[in-house]
Amino acid sequence: MDTMTPPDGVARRRAKRVANAAGVARIAASPQVPLLLMMSRRLITPVYRAAFLVAASSSGLLRLLDHRPCDADSLAGKMEIRDVRLLRLWLDAGVRLGVLDQRFDGCYKPGSRAAKMLAKVRHDAAAAALEEVLRYHVPALLNAPSMLREGRRFSLADQDGTVIARSTQVVTPLVHEAITHSVPRTGPVRLLEIGCGSGVHVRHAASLNPHLTALAVDLQAEVAKQCAENIEDWGLADRVEVTQGDLRTLDLEPQFDLVTMHNNIYYFAEDERVEALRRARELLTPGGRLLVTTACQGGHLSLDMLNLWLECADFGGPLPKERELLEQLREAGFADASAAKIVPGEEFRAFSGTNTDLAQQD
Ligand SMILES: C[S@@+](CC[C@H](N)C(=O)[O-])C[C@H]1O[C@@H](n2cnc3c(N)ncnc32)[C@H](O)[C@@H]1O
Incomplete structure (x- = not known):
């Protein structure tokens, strides 16, 4: 340790001052x-x-x-x-x-x-949400004018899907409430989860019915890989298969009793949503149910910022409006489409519908 140099405060006290009292007052009065x-x-x-x-x-x-x-x-x-x-x-x-x-x-x-x-590990979703704000919402606010002027857009590759899969978990209690009301408690249930993220929602569904088996799909390879590791760690690998894939091109027979899409309908452009929902319906058995959970427009400030990011991106579209998404579900063939609020004061909805297309039966 250097004992010859006086500590900072002492050095400052001894330094000669340039401004006298009038000078200090002049500086302090400066408008800025x-x-x-x-x-x-x-x-x-x-x-x-x-x-x-x-x-x-x-x-x-x-x-x-x-x-x-x-x-x-x-x-x-x-x-x-x-x-x-x-x-x-x-x-x-x-x-x-x-x-x-x-x-x-x-x-x-x-x-x-x-x-x-x-x-703390239990606050991981909040830590990831703060990271999402700084890494994506702030750049959207900062760059929107220049991006709009230059015709540039954010792309899916600009997003770290594993951070988003963690930050989305801030709404996990809301999603789980909707799942709890949708999963039959007895008998075999075949679940398809589209955009599975970390896999926490499939885990919750599996915890409700020991005979439930699932296929969990995510578009982003690194997200699907992390989900598969989580499923393995949770001891669910014999009931849940995880694969990288795109709902729009999944080549599967209609075999699912329940298809779920949590927090990802806005990854589809507005004019692609009917087709995506129709595709989901075609993977359901007759009488099978679709559950879509999502934040809708008009909620918390951070959702407006997410909306801005999505609008500045070259994929997906804005957060849905309740009435529009209901209409899109009907257009996709869900005659009994409905929307439910999960808790008062939150613009978060659970949309559901039944596949009544008996033509698929055989
Ligand atoms: C915001 S994250 C939500 C993750 C998870 N569902 C949750 O609620 O925690 C949306 C996820 O949907 C996935 N996704 C988007 N479009 C998809 C598509 N066409 N097919 C499959 N997954 C898709 C993304 O890769 C992303 O991991």
């Missing part, structure tokens, strides 16, 4: 000072804090520190980072933002309440 102070407190610092939280969570730092406070040297080893000096600089930024704390022995630990909570 109050604006800069307000921006720093209310806009800039929260953005920095959110960015640090996302990086600390997605890099695994928060979990490591929640397990055991560590200094920069041992963190560098655990995080496979060679440049300890830069790592320390980044960690110190986290301390300055109040996200991390540094103990007397130099070890870092989660500091803010948000950091302590996001460090």
Whole structure:
């Protein structure tokens, strides 16, 4: 330790001041000072804090520190980072933002309440949701004018499907409520889940009926791979098959008692939805049911931002409007299409319909 250099505060006290009292008053009266102070407190610092939280969570730092406070040297080893000096600089930024704390022995630990909570596995969906906001919603807000001017669009490849599969789990309680009302509790049930994400919804359906077997399909290969690993870890591999595939081109016989589509109807453009729903109906046995759960337009602010991202993308379309999706279900051949609110105050709906097409029977 360098004992010759005075600590920062002492150095500052001894430094000669250029401005006298009148000069300080002139600087403080500058019209941009109050604006800069307000921006720093209310806009800039929260953005920095959110960015640090996302990086600390997605890099695994928060979990490591929640397990055991560590200094920069041992963190560098655990995080496979060679440049300890830069790592320390980044960690110190986290301390300055109040996200991390540094103990007397130099070890870092989660500091803010948000950091302590996001460090926990049970808050993984919230951590992924914050990551979705910074990685996708913020760029949509920032880039929309230039993208519109230049005719550029986001694509599916711009999205990390595994982050989305985790962040979508913030609405899992709502989806599970709808599934609970749709899965018969006895007898064999054959389920097809389209856009299965992490697989948590198939797991819930399987927990309701021990004779349920399922085919879980996802368009994105890395998402299907992660889902298959989860299904294996949950001990469901003998009942649930996972495959990468696209609803629009699935080559399957009509064999399913229940087809589910959770949080993915907006991955289909508005003018493709009837065809996608018809395709889902054609995979149902006569009397089989379709369950579509989705956020609709007009809900929470973050849904407007998701809507903006989707509108700026070269696939999919806006979040549905209840009346329009009901009409599309009818056009797809579901005569008894209905929509149900799951909880008051949320624009989240469970749409369902029965395949009454007896022509498929044989
Ligand atoms: C927002 S995620 C939702 C994941 C999961 N259903 C959930 O609720 O947690 C939407 C998923 O649908 C998948 N998907 C989109 N279009 C699809 C299609 N045509 N066929 C199969 N899966 C599709 C995407 O790859 C993505 O993983």
